[in-house]
Amino acid sequence: MLEAREISWIKDHKAILHNIDFHLFPGECVGLIGPNGSGKSSLLKILAFLETPTSGSLYFQGQSVPRNVTLSIRRRIAIVFQEPLLLNTRVFENVAIGLKIRSLPKGEIRDRVDFWLEQFGVGHLSKQLARSLSGGEAQRVSLARAFALEPDVLFLDEPFSALDAPTKEGLRNDLGQVFKSTKTTTVLVSHDFKDISHLTNRALILLNGQVMAEGSPSELLKEPQKEEVERFLAHFSS
Ligand SMILES: Nc1ncnc2c1ncn2[C@@H]1O[C@H](COP(=O)(O)OP(=O)(O)OP(=O)(O)O)[C@@H](O)[C@H]1O
Numbered sequence: 235m236l237e238a239r240e241i242s243w244i245k246d247h248k249a250i251l252h253n254i255d256f257h258l259f260p261g262e263c264v265g266l267i268g269p270n271g272s273g274k275s276s277l278l279k280i281l282a283f284l285e286t287p288t289s290g291s292l293y294f295q296g297q298s299v300p301r302n303v304t305l306s307i308r309r310r311i312a313i314v315f316q317e318p319l320l321l322n323t324r325v326f327e328n329v330a331i332g333l334k335i336r337s338l339p340k341g342e343i344r345d346r347v348d349f350w351l352e353q354f355g356v357g358h359l360s361k362q363l364a365r366s367l368s369g370g371e372a373q374r375v376s377l378a379r380a381f382a383l384e385p386d387v388l389f390l391d392e393p394f395s396a397l398d399a400p401t402k403e404g405l406r407n408d409l410g411q412v413f414k415s416t417k418t419t420t421v422l423v424s425h426d427f428k429d430i431s432h433l434t435n436r437a438l439i440l441l442n443g444q445v446m447a448e449g450s451p452s453e454l455l456k457e458p459q460k461e462e463v464e465r466f467l468a469h470f471s472s
Pocket residue numbers: 245246248250268269270271272273274275276277425
């Protein structure tokens with residue numbers, strides 16, 4: 235579905251990512267985890283075609299991705315950020331807007347918006363203005379909007395980190411249910427190993443811009459592969 239080969243990224247004379255190989259198979263959810271500043275968001279931006287790597291290649295559905303990524307490729311991905319970026323219109327409009335841009339028929343737009351708002355437990359807020367939502371509700375709308383686009387790849391960049399613990403847990407559980415029923419191909423960035431083990435089957439551990447270990451979350455905990463990975467994972471073992 236998506237592959238990166240030997241990706242490096244240097245920005246402002248600073249080496250941020252070194253020689254990263256990454257592949258994403260259809261229907262899987264892969265986790266990217268690492269401490270602050272390890273390069274998680276940078277890698278996600280490159281995989282989502284928001285930044286251009288200094289060297290290395292990207293392939294999307296078997297095709298090499300050109301440096302000037304076309305709109306038709308960009309439209310096949312969706313991103314949810316840490317802070318929900320909603321327009322100050324009604325919730326329904328926020329979810330519908332991307333579908334209107336794609337000129338979908340009105341009935342299909344209504345059905346998709348209603349369906350995804352229900353999936354994330356915010357159907358009852360459809361007519362409410364986005365500015366009146368709580369942080370947790372806003373992130374649910376933001377996720378509904380991304381899923382409604384039915385992207386080939388969904389990138390989630392720390393989607394829970396602005397939420398308090400109970401709100402985060404509720405949303406993480408609901409997202410887990412959605413993954414089970416839709417099999418959306420997803421890359422989840424988090425600095426919390428609990429998110430990764432709850433939602434993904436395979437994770438990459440980034441330390442200082444390098445992939446230091448890869449495997450299922452439970453395997454990584456059992457066999458961290460490297461001393462620095464063991465030290466990082468020790469924060470989550472209790
Ligand atoms: N556009 C940029 N220009 C210059 N430096 C950048 C840029 N983007 C990221 N960096 C640097 O790259 C390093 C990795 O940042 P990045 O945001 O990818 O890490 P992260 O693992 O996502 O961190 P966090 O968990 O704190 O969000 C940091 O030192 C950051 O300052």
